[in-house]
Structure formats: structure tokens, C-alpha cells
Amino acid sequence: MNAVSTDVLISEVGPRDGLQSIRSIMPTEQKKVWIKALYQAGVREIEVASFVPAKLLPQMADAAEVVKYAKTLPGLTVMALVPNLKGAQAAIEAGADKLTIPVSASAAHSMANVRKTREEMIEEVKKITAYRKEQAPQVKVEAGIATAFGCTLQGLVAEDDVIWMAEQVIAAGADESGLSDTTGYANPAQIKRLFKRLKAAIGSHAGAAHLHNTRGLGLANCLAAYEEGVTSFDSSMGGLGGCPYAPGASGNVVTEDLVFMFEAMGIKTGIHLDLLFEARKPLQAGVPNEQIYGMVPQAGVPKGFESATQWSA
């Protein structure tokens, strides 16, 4: 089933961002079932794995196999997170279409997250894009700016630092740079201000909004980003990932709720809500001890609800 057209891109990060944030390890075969269900619901970009040492993140030990499987799904953009050149080489070898490199606007978070300064991470981006240019020019490289809206370690992150970092990673050869609210600190006014500055600074290289729902503002922040012209959104099925606070608090913006919001507004996501709700089953089956969030799956869609997306036969 394919959408006739779409207005926004929903990039599902659950299999990477979600699964690496929880204690449970989803079996490889179950990951495949889940990714296929997401694909069948119309999801056309999925961050499927992280290429990091398995001793650091055993949840991601099967990254290469998962990428190879995802590559069998026609038209799917298969993304992988890579913190360094070694990871990028492995991801490209496995067949990833797009690499995402975690860089931080917060100096403190950069050290804590990747054990490198921001300047060292810019050098890493250069190495990766140089390797890509030689070995796999078709592969896209994104470097999203983590802690763009504040940091749990250093608190305030200067907006100039965020824009500077985005300019640096684009100058270092990345194709796109988006903004990540890693800590769930963002508010809609800040979202509009920073995405406007991002667009002014790097133009068409401005990438996705990666927003969290830690303080309940996830959808309001996505709305603000959309109103500012952002058309690419990261989200996670069931709100998996990030910094969960029970009950009701989730990490990443919940894909199901985000798709509902856009479709209800008449904005086409290309994702079929009923099939998306179905894809919660393999997720829950794969990590039975984890809490899965999502308000629309629980409440159901409104009576008489019609999606914006139209489907080709």
C-alpha cells in the first residue's frame, strides 16, 4: 500500500533510539517483524540500528543483520546511527542508506555522550563524509544537534552554539543537520526561534525535528516546528526511548499520536493509522516487560475520523 503523496516525513527511530534506551534486548527476528510491520503501515524511513561496540550497547549487537534485513523492503530509507568512522564503515558495509551522527551543542553532553569534545566530533564528521565521498557517494549523512534546547548537565545551551554547531557539521560535509531536544526541555517559542535561525544559517540543509515528550510538550513542539516550515520529524513508536518518567511520561514523541495529529489536521504522513496501531503488537511482544505509551491507540480515533493520506490501489 502506497500513499499518493505526502506532506511530511515521519522518521521512526524506535528500533534504534527506543530499543537502545531500555534494559530489555529485543531478539533480532522480532526486530525484523516489527520493522516490517512499520513498513507495511507506510513508514518509509526507519533508524534501525546503532553501530557501536556491542559491549557498550548489547541491544544493538545485531546492527548489521538488521540493516541487511531492512534493505529488503523496497523504498525504505534505512538509517543507522554512527558515532565515529569505524561505525560508519560498518553501517555502509551493511548497506545503510543514511547515517546519522550524534553531535551535541552542549560541551558537557558531548563529553558524556560520545567522550569527545564538540570540535573532535566535527573532525569525526569530516572523516565520515570523506570516507562516504570515496566509498559510497549515494549514502546520505545527517548530523542532528543534540541538546539543542538545553542540557541536563550544563543547563542553558546558548542558541549561538547550536547554530554554530550546525554550520560546522554542514561545512564538514554533512547533508543535513536537524535539531534534537534530547532532554525534553524545549518549548514552542524556542522551537520556532531556533528552527528559523537554523534555516537562515544552513538553508536547505536544515533537517529533522527530533523532539521528546518528557514534559508533555512533544506534540505542541512538533506543531510549532511544522508551522516554522519543518517537514521531517523523528518519533518513536510507543514513545520508547529517552528519559521515561512513569506513568504517562515518555521519551521520544509517540509516532502514533504524531501521525494522528498531522492526519487530523489534513497533513499527509503516508502512514495508515490502523496498520500503525497493529505494529504495536510486535513491539510489545518483543519487549514484553516495557511500558508502551500512546494516547490515541488507547482512546481510539474520533468517531467519523478521516485520514488525510490517500492510498493508491
Added chain:
Amino acid sequence: MNAVSTDVLISEVGPRDGLQSIRSIMPTEQKKVWIKALYQAGVREIEVASFVPAKLLPQMADAAEVVKYAKTLPGLTVMALVPNLKGAQAAIEAGADKLTIPVSASAAHSMANVRKTREEMIEEVKKITAYRKEQAPQVKVEAGIATAFGCTLQGLVAEDDVIWMAEQVIAAGADESGLSDTTGYANPAQIKRLFKRLKAAIGSHAGAAHLHNTRGLGLANCLAAYEEGVTSFDSSMGGLGGCPYAPGASGNVVTEDLVFMFEAMGIKTGIHLDLLFEARKPLQAGVPNEQIYGMVPQAGVPKGFESATQWSA
């Protein structure tokens, strides 16, 4: 503690809308403690009770006593829900500053909720405003349009019906008419469209946005309403009320999260977040078996967070 100035009015509906939707009955003395704590946090409008027969809503049997208590708090606008003239007389006698009359845009919901047609409710508004004019001209009358964004009984509610109903209640003498998303069906595009039409139809009589979080869109919808020029918002501490779906789903928009969103955006609410969080304690103590929601109280405010509201000495 008083705010120097405010940009928006947060009208707390928990003591009425919240408490009447749950099974537990909060003791009168505990209601007073809770209302005082809300007041001390800077809340300056509270819907404290519903004047309906005690056999229908035993949670509200102490309505007159609660109104009388609330009237002892200087500067507080004490609101009461009244479904008919008899309720209005009792509320005015108790000392309420403002009456809110529930009218529905959905014919089906009107019958289910107040056992009257929409036309009969318009007649009731006329009776109440005529009585007010003679007996208590200082009392304000609001008639919010329930099911303005869709109805669980009849599904779609025509936007023309919503606007027609708002025009009718203003013509019947109400001072204000706002829009209520009773069922949690609204989306931000619909919110903007309808509040724009409301303003065009009834001008300065356009009242509050009363929005629910049933599908997680509560704050996004409040943001949309704010962007459309709405400056008065109903919300409920702990998300009490409405149609709860556990876990994480709440009925009314959560006051704490809404205040946080506005304050973080630089929009002054006049409400002190720390003291607001404190006011959750008497609420929880008064209904110990009920689930209290709210993401910001759980996650805490961001490191380095500063409120927009300034306080006079």
C-alpha cells in the same frame, strides 16, 4: 503573592469538572484546603462547584459552602456551573461571581448531558440572564459550547452549528461563549478555524478554550488557540476529569503542564509553578484513590528554567 501582570488567564476547573467526574468524594474541608493552595499559587479564577441536585452528583452536595469559602479569598473569581435557573439562583445566593452554563453544539449530547434540546437550553440561558439582570447584575454569565469539535454520540458536529449556538447564547444575554472539546476530538487546525469563526461571529464575547488531553493533543491545541488570539484557558490540576484512559491519558488539559508551557514560552500566567506543584498534595490527599496526571511535576522543570511571570513584593 501577586503577579505584576499576566498575558493569559488560566481558569482552574478541577474542583468542579475534575471532582464531579470521579467516583471519590472529596470532603468539604479538603476542598477548601485545595482551593486555598491553588489560590496561593496565583490561580485567580476557579470553577469551584456545580449547582445540581445532590442525588445526581453527590460530589457537589456542598456547592454552596464551597462557594462561600472561596469568596473569602481576595481577588478570586469564583465560578460555578449551573445547568438551569434553579441552579443559577442557588449559585448567586451562595455568592458566585460567574456562572457557567453547559450548552452543546451536538443535539445528541445536549439531550444526554442536560436532558434538554439545544433550543430549550437557549431558553434556559435567557431565563438565567433575565434573573441575573434583576437580582445580581454584577454576576457574569458564560455559556461554553460543549462538543464543539465532535461528539462521541453523533460523531461530526457541523461547524455552522457551533457558531450558531454561540451566537444564540450571546443573543440570549450571556457575556461570553467559549468552545469546549468535551470529547478530546480536536486538532490544532480545527481549533484555529473554529476560534477564528467564533471571534468573527461574536467578537469580544468570544470566551475560553476548554480543551481535553484524551488523545495527547491538549497542549498542542492550547498553543493553536493561543496563536489564534485566545487568552483564557480552562484546565484541571492533575488532568482530573473528562474521559480518562489509563495509563497516561487524562481528561482535561493538565494545569501544571499548561502553565509550564506558557511560562517557558515567555507568556505570563500569574501562577507560581513551585506553589502549583505544592497544591497537588491536598488534591491527592483529598482523593487518595484517584490517579493524578502531569508530566512536568514528575520530570521537574528544566535546569536553569525561569518563569515569565514577575512577582510584586
